[in-house]
Each structure stands twice: as structure tokens, then as C-alpha cells.
Amino acid sequence: xxxILSLLLENEAGALSxxxxxxxxRGYNIESLTVxxxxxxxxxxxxxxxxxxxxxxxxxTKQLNKLVDVVKVFDLNEGRHIERELxxxxxxxxxxxxxxxxxxxxxxxxxxxxxxxxxxxxxxTGPRDKLDAFLEALVHSCILETVRTGASGIGRxxxxxxx
Amino acid sequence: MQLSGAEIxxxxxxxxGVEYIFGYPGGAVLFIYDALFQQDKVKHILVRHEQAAxxxxxxxxxxxxxxxxxxxxxxxxxxxxxxxxxxxxMDSIPMVIISGQVPTAAIGLDAFQEVDTVGITRPCVKHNxxxxxxxxxxxxxxxxxYVATTxxxxxxxxxxxxxxxxxxxxxxxxxxxxxRSYQPEVxxxxxxxxxxxxxxxxxxxxxxxxxxxVVLGNAAEPLRKLxxxxxxxxxxxxxxxxxxxxxxxxxxxxxxxxxxxxxxxxMQHCDVLLxxxxxxDDRVIGNPQHFSVEGRRxxxxxxxxxxxxxxxxxxxxxxxxVGEVLGAMLAQLQISQKRLDSQALTAWWQxxxxxxxxxxxxxxxxxxxxxxxxxxxxxxxxxxxxxxxxSDVGQHxxxxxxYYLFNRPRQWLNSGGLGTMGFGLPAAMGAQLAFPDTPVxxxxxxxxxxxxxxxxSTCKQYHLxxxxxxxxxxxxxxxxxxxxxxxxNRYSESYMDALxxxxxxxxxxxxxxxxxxxxxDVEPALREAFSLKNRVVFLDFQTDPTENVFPMVKAxxxxxxxxxxxxxx
Numbered sequence: 001x002x003x004i005l006s007l008l009l010e011n012e013a014g015a016l017s018x019x020x021x022x023x024x025x026r027g028y029n030i031e032s033l034t035v036x037x038x039x040x041x042x043x044x045x046x047x048x049x050x051x052x053x054x055x056x057x058x059x060x061t062k063q064l065n066k067l068v069d070v071v072k073v074f075d076l077n078e079g080r081h082i083e084r085e086l087x088x089x090x091x092x093x094x095x096x097x098x099x100x101x102x103x104x105x106x107x108x109x110x111x112x113x114x115x116x117x118x119x120x121x122x123x124x125t126g127p128r129d130k131l132d133a134f135l136e137a138l139v140h141s142c143i144l145e146t147v148r149t150g151a152s153g154i155g156r157x158x159x160x161x162x163x
Numbered sequence: 164m165q166l167s168g169a170e171i172x173x174x175x176x177x178x179x180g181v182e183y184i185f186g187y188p189g190g191a192v193l194f195i196y197d198a199l200f201q202q203d204k205v206k207h208i209l210v211r212h213e214q215a216a217x218x219x220x221x222x223x224x225x226x227x228x229x230x231x232x233x234x235x236x237x238x239x240x241x242x243x244x245x246x247x248x249x250x251x252x253m254d255s256i257p258m259v260i261i262s263g264q265v266p267t268a269a270i271g272l273d274a275f276q277e278v279d280t281v282g283i284t285r286p287c288v289k290h291n292x293x294x295x296x297x298x299x300x301x302x303x304x305x306x307x308x309y310v311a312t313t314x315x316x317x318x319x320x321x322x323x324x325x326x327x328x329x330x331x332x333x334x335x336x337x338x339x340x341x342x343r344s345y346q347p348e349v350x351x352x353x354x355x356x357x358x359x360x361x362x363x364x365x366x367x368x369x370x371x372x373x374x375x376x377v378v379l380g381n382a383a384e385p386l387r388k389l390x391x392x393x394x395x396x397x398x399x400x401x402x403x404x405x406x407x408x409x410x411x412x413x414x415x416x417x418x419x420x421x422x423x424x425x426x427x428x429x430m431q432h433c434d435v436l437l438x439x440x441x442x443x444d445d446r447v448i449g450n451p452q453h454f455s456v457e458g459r460r461x462x463x464x465x466x467x468x469x470x471x472x473x474x475x476x477x478x479x480x481x482x483x484x485v486g487e488v489l490g491a492m493l494a495q496l497q498i499s500q501k502r503l504d505s506q507a508l509t510a511w512w513q514x515x516x517x518x519x520x521x522x523x524x525x526x527x528x529x530x531x532x533x534x535x536x537x538x539x540x541x542x543x544x545x546x547x548x549x550x551x552x553x554s555d556v557g558q559h560x561x562x563x564x565x566y567y568l569f570n571r572p573r574q575w576l577n578s579g580g581l582g583t584m585g586f587g588l589p590a591a592m593g594a595q596l597a598f599p600d601t602p603v604x605x606x607x608x609x610x611x612x613x614x615x616x617x618x619x620s621t622c623k624q625y626h627l628x629x630x631x632x633x634x635x636x637x638x639x640x641x642x643x644x645x646x647x648x649x650x651x652n653r654y655s656e657s658y659m660d661a662l663x664x665x666x667x668x669x670x671x672x673x674x675x676x677x678x679x680x681x682x683x684d685v686e687p688a689l690r691e692a693f694s695l696k697n698r699v700v701f702l703d704f705q706t707d708p709t710e711n712v713f714p715m716v717k718a719x720x721x722x723x724x725x726x727x728x729x730x731x732x
Contacts (some may be wrong), residue, residue, distance in 0.1 A: 010344050013293070014281060025286050055472070062469035068290040068310060071344040163343055 003057055004076040006161050007046040007064065011037050013159040015044065015069040022067065028052065030061050032085075043071065043163055047152045058071025062067060071163045080156040086123070087131045089138075090145040093120040097142060108134045116141070119144065125153075136152075168297045168328040169194035171271065172261060175304040177204045178336045183223060183596055184208070185216040189236025189277060191263025206639055208596065208625060211617035212730060213240050215589035217247020218615070221256050222586075222593030230257040230312050231593065237263045237274030237325075241283065245584060247356035248318050249287035253580025254402060255379055257316035257624060258308045260288075263383045266326040267295055280322045289317030297330040305337045314347025315467040326491060348478040349466065351483035351491065355432060359462045360495040361477045363435055365488075367393040367507035368459075368514075370433035372418065374447075375402030375579065376440015378572040382486035383407065386439060389493050396515055398426040400441055401564055409568030410548075415515060416524075418448040420716045421561040424523035425515050427714070427722040431457055432514075438463040440485045443475045444580075445718075451475055453721025464488045502631040523714050523727055524565055533682050535559065535634045535706040538565035538689075542604060542632055545689040549593045550602040550630075555579065555587035555611030560641035563606040563713045574656050585614030591629035592621060602630065602693055609635040610659055619672040622699045629693050631701045633665060636708040644711045676701045 016035055018073045023030050031049040038045045050060060057075065062073065076083075084150045093101050099118075105112055105122050108130065114121035124134055127152060135146065166174065172195055174553050176184065181707040184210045188196045199207050213235045220231030231251075232571040235244045241262050251258050265274040281293050290310050292303045303321055311319040363369060371390050377383055377399075384407050390397045390413055397407045398418045407414055416423030418430050430436065430448065436459050441447070448454040463470075463477040464485050471480040481488050500636040526536045539562050542550070552567055554560040554577040569575045576594055578586040603613075612633055622629060634640075646654050665677030675698050679688045685704065692700035714725040726732065 014285075017282070018285060031249070041226055055476075059469065059473060062471075066469050068342070068345045 002049065002051045003054070004081065004151060005048045005050065005061070005064070005151070006074045006153055007048065007070055007157055008038070008072040008161060009044050009046060010043050010069040010071065011044045012069060018067050018069055019048070019064065020044065022063055023050075026059075026063060026071045028056065030057070034150045034152055039148055040163070049151050072161055074161050076153045076155060079159065081153050082156060083127050083151045083153045084125055085128055086125045086129055086149045087134075088147040089122045089124065089143060091120050091122065091138060092142045092144055093117060094118050101138070101142070104134070104137050108137070110134065118162070164334060165237040165331045166334045167194060167198065168300055168323065168332070169198035170302065171297070171300050171332065171334050172323065172328065173198045173202055173205055174334055175336060176232060179230070181205050181288045182229075183393045184232045184234050185210055185214055185220040185223075185593070186234030187236065187240060189240050189263065191237035191265060191325045192234060192240075192328070193728075194325065195234065195263065195323070207234075208592070210621050211422065211590065213243035213613050214247050215621065217244050217258075217260070218250065218583075218586050218589035219593035219596075220250045220258055222576050222590035223597045224256050224258055225590075226573050226594040227597040228417065228573065230259055232259050232261070233263045233611075235263070236282065236583050237265055240251075240276050241278055241280045241298065245287065245586075247281060248284055250581045250583045250586060252287045252289065252320040254375060254578065255316050256318065257311045257497045258318040259304070259311050260318060260320040260521050261387070261622070262320060262322050263328070263346065263420065264293065264322045264324040267324045267430050270324065278558070279336050279372060280320070282433045284320050285478050287318075288320050291320040293322045294319060294327055295324070297327050300327065300332070301334060301336050303307060305340050306342065306555065307582045309340045309342075310345060316603060318492070333401065333685065338665065340491055347466070349483050351464070351481040351488045353491065355479065355481055356488065356491045357495055360492050360499060361501070362460055362462060362479060363393070363437060364499060364501040364503055365506060366433070366435035368432065368434045369393060369437070369503065369508075370435070371395050371397040371431060371437045372400070372441055373397060373403045373406045373439045374400040374441025375386060376485050377403055377406035380440060380485040381572075382440070382489055383572045385486055385489035385493060389489055389496070392493065392496055393503060396429050396512070398422070398429065400444070400447055400455060400579075401577065403441065404564060405569035405572045408570045410570060411701065415519065416557050417564055418722070419444075420718070421565065421712050421714060422447075422716075423652050424714055424725060424727065425518040427725060428516055428518050431722045436461045438477075439489065440474065445474070448475065449716050450719055450721050452633050453724075456487065456721070463722070471630065520723055521727070527565040529683055529707065532707045533685060533704055534561050535636065535704075535710055537682065538632065538634060538685055538704050539563050539606065541686045541689055542606070543567045545693055546602055546604065550604045551598060552575065553590040553594060553605045554601065555584045555607045555614075556584045557608050557611060558638060559606050559608045559611070559634040560708075562634070565593050584611040587611060587616050588618045588629070592618060592625070592627045595627040595629050595708070596625070604630045604632050606632045606634065608640060609633060609637065609665070610639050616668070619674060619699065623673045626697065628695070628697050630701055631699070633701065633703045634706050635665070636706045636710065637662065638708055641712070647711070648715070648726075649717065665701055665703040671698070674699040674701055678703045678705070680705045728732055
């Protein structure tokens, strides 16, 4: 089953490689991983999308907690949460297709953030499914390049993950 | 007062009460060696290879309970040390390793003797640090000792660039340290402790399975009290030997691949298993599916939550310091109204005694050829069971574990997790330094001993009178055994040809060498060796090359699928 893990970790050199090294050393999957400093510059917030049985998820959580640089680990699947991902897509947009692509972008509430006479660059945020659906809605041959950040997640309501 | 980074490093060791540091100098640590030279509080032991520095420091920690400290230079100094670091990591040994690094300005430029030390060691340390600013040096070393020695212990490496060891800074050693991301103090929930004792007391076939965590947590005394209060059988793993007295009637021997018949069947057929500081290792329970065929309730005490339900699903986890949890369980036992069903317990012991009656460790003696088991039994007799015994890895290790009865913790030092050949001799040095007046024996084989044989020189320099018990069967014995049993007698590269004359070799280092070829000479030779209190004695026993270690559970098999002897092959 797919899980979204939220981590707070010390914003120190090497912290990322400790987490990444743990996943590869123990054979756990990483679907995506995003990390950036928080409002407290000594802390980084990381979101890892992974998958595994309940037993594997228990081990992943415990092993992450064991890393000395990791301050907190929370499996967002344990509560209600929101997941967002940012995608940038460069598409071939010429002649007749320009209007059709613009309409599709509007339907998905994306934005065109760069334009040439032959291309659009589109920005789109949303949960993974929405980004997947957008790519499917485009004529596949028009996609020149896609960049996705991987999911960031946060719990719903007033609950917070803090050090 | 302003001190150099090198002086600060040594002062930190002094503040931590470090008695010995094991190491080898080189370019990147020259300032630290210069600071060592100018003081006399911390004594340096110069080994002949960095791997040995790590093993000696590791064994010093295993024997004494105090953290072991090693010092190596950058590049090859570190890469040579990695085997020793991984050895300590697998067995959760508290250690601080200080490594030199090229100057900060040269890092990443492929400088002479540069390696990414933090990167290379990351998977085999509890934690590591690269100190880039001299202002952080003392605090980092404080953290290193704190992390290494608390929670589930382990090796911590501090990488110090050469320029940082040269710069000057004010020396302030923090009295205490708190880290928001590392809070190892965990206490088991009292309700869970009470429930666990209730379950234990409902057992009809209880079994206690104790591991290295009992030794590391200094919990042998509460373990003994609990086992004796219950009257339950107790088994201790390879890492836990000595955690429970080896000659106590409630003790049923070691479990696992070369465990006793009674310990393995007890593990498999008990209805409540109390696991104490043990981790259901593949060499202990064999195939986890096979192990789980029998229904039993498992109570598991461990300080590391990630050890719980890792290979085997545990019913009642008790996360905390083993000593504290055992103490709480004992207190609960005393106030509980219930007691174990004595009839059921008697029946269980009848079953265990029947299993014990198989005498699985019996071996065919010989009057013409030396049996390796006989050498270990004689070693036990001659030393009165009081020696600290180190071992390398292989058949000799298993025979030492099976035939030397360990009655106290920290008496048996071996590389259980990583299985590192070459551990034994440097480990004996570390143990001898920790306990100068206790006899130390290194039980080894002709293959393992050659992996760190250069340390005979270190033994000479520091007058470390260890006794080397070489079970010389001219084979990589355990490899040969597996090839015989699992690979159709095809002895691929397991014969040790072109062996040195170990007697002359020992003599060339200034030691005493004895070659023993007849069974009747075994005990006299051992007596002679241990009477030479101030000498290293290399005892080269020519043993039966065809002898195998039994019982044996083949890899991937279940605990009840034991081979008890040659007749089962």
C-alpha cells in the first residue's frame, strides 16, 4: 500500500543521504522524496512517498526514527491529510493544437507560464492523480518535457508536526 | 585557554576518562599525534594494521563496558578500519573512532589520502560527524561519546580535517548534552510490564532466550534472578554467552545453527518465549516461517524499537533498558498472586531433560588425533573457567562457544554479527589491557589467525601475554564443512596450503611457540602456557581435519531440522 511519510530532520549536511542510504540499504522503495528547510532554518521537512505492507511500514518508520538526524516521523496515512505536487510540462503548441491545449490547461486549473510561437510551458499543482490525468489528457506526442517535484503532504485540521 | 584542535581532541578524551586509544599515525593526524606525545593521561597503543586498532578498542569495550576509542588517519587508514567499525556496529559495541581528514580546503578535490569517510562509514556506524569548524570540535566529541554509549550502543565516527586539528580555539567541554533528535531514554510502560508478567505466569512451557543486549545492558544479575524465580529454562545466544551462568542447571546451552538439541527444541516448542536483548537472528531461529509454525506467545524486551517484530512477529513488546525492565518484572512477580503451574512446569522439564539426554555435544574422543572439542574442554579445565576467551570466526568459534562454559558476562568476546575473521588476536589485546591480571585466551584457527597475525608484534611491544589456542586443521574448517554437507564434498579453495611454521613465527616475534600433535600433550601444553604469565604463547594444536561442528541446522531450515552428527549426513 502507498504511504506518505512526513519527516522533520536536522538541516545538516548529510542528513538527506542518511535517509536515502537507509532506504537503499534495507531495500525499501522510494516513489518520491522532497525536502526543503522549514520556517525554522535548523530543521528540514521531508515528504517520502513509499509503499509496503504494514510490517514493512512499521520497520521503515522505526528505522527512520533511529537515525540520529531525524527529529520526527509521521505516517500521514494514519490521519486525514492533503497531498500536493507541482509539475512543469513543456509541450509543443503549434497552429491548431494551441487552443486545444489552452482549454485543457484551464480545465485542470493549470497556468501557462512561458510561451513561444511553438511551445507552452505549463504549471500545474494537485494530487498525483490529477497530474497523471492531465498528462493523459494531452496528446502524448506533444509532450516535450515534464518535471515533477514529488508529493508534499500535510495533515488536515489543526494537527501539526513540530519538533 | 586557547588550545589547538589536536589538543582539544586529547583533552576531550581525558574528560571522558579514556584510558587507552588504539591507533596508527599518518599525515592527516600528525597534529593529534603531536598532542598525544605531549601528555601522559591517554595511553596510545600502536597496532600494526588499522583493522586491529578497531578490534582491540572494540574488545576493550566488550570486556570493560567502557567505550573503546580508536584513532586512524585519512584515506587507507579509514578504509582499513571499516571492517572493524562494521564488526562493532553489528554487535552494538560502544566506540568512538577519530579519523583524520585532508584539510577542509582540499575536501572533494581528490587530495592525497582523501576518501569520503563519512560516506563510506555511514551504513556501518550509529552516527558520524565531519567537523568543519574548530568551534564545534569539543561539542561534537561530547555528542559522539553520548550517542555511542546510550540507547542501543554503537560505533560513532568523528572525522577531523587536518586544518581543524591545527587551528586554535577556547576549550570548553560541555558537562552534558541534549539532542532533540536523539532521545534514547525509553521506559517500558508499567501496564505492559504487568501484562507481560501475567502472560509469563500463565505459561505451561516457558522459555527465556537472552542475547547480547543483556551483556551490553549489564543486566545479567536481574536476568539470573528472574530465571531462577520462574524456574524456567534459559538459553543464551552466541552474543549472550555468560549473561546466564553456563554451568547452572536451568541453563540449556546456546540456540541456533550450532545450538544444543534442548535449546532449539525448547525455543520451538515453548508456549511463552521471553526474549531479552536478543533479535531473532537468522543464525538463531533459522527459517522464520518454520519458527512461526508452532504457536507461542512472545514477550520481547529490547532497547531498540526496530528490533521488535523485525523477523518474527512479537506479541508483547517491552521497549526499554533490559536491566530496568527485568527489574520491573521481578518486582511485579513478587507482588503477583499467581505462580507458574508447577505440574506443567515439571512436565516441561521432564521433556527438556529427555532432550538433554540426547547429549548432543558428545563427540567421539581419540587417543591418536587431537579433537578440537577436547582442546576447548581442556582449556576450560586448565583456566578453571576463569579466562577471558576471544575467538575468530569458523568452526573453532563454535567449539569455543559450545565447550567453554561461560559463567559471567563480558568473558566471551567474538564477532557474532559480522563474523569477522581476524578479530580474535587484536580482541585478546584489548581485553588484556582492560584486565591485565586475568588470563586471556584467543581460540582461533590457522586461517583466521593469519588475518591479523601482525599483531604478535603489538603484543610484544606492550607486554600483552595473551595465549593463542590455534586449532590447526589445515582447512577453512567451516567452509570445508559446508562444502562437505551442501556442495558434494567439492572442497573448493578451502585447503590451507603452505602454512607457516607457527612455532618459529611466534619465536621470531619474541614469543613462545608450542606445537602439539598428540592428545596426551594437550593439557600439559596448556598448563605450561598459562604458567608463563608474562609471555605470549602460541599453541599450535594439530587437530583432526575431518571434524565437523554438530548439532547443525542448515541455513534456511527450521530449528527442529537438526543434524546431530555424522550419522545424519
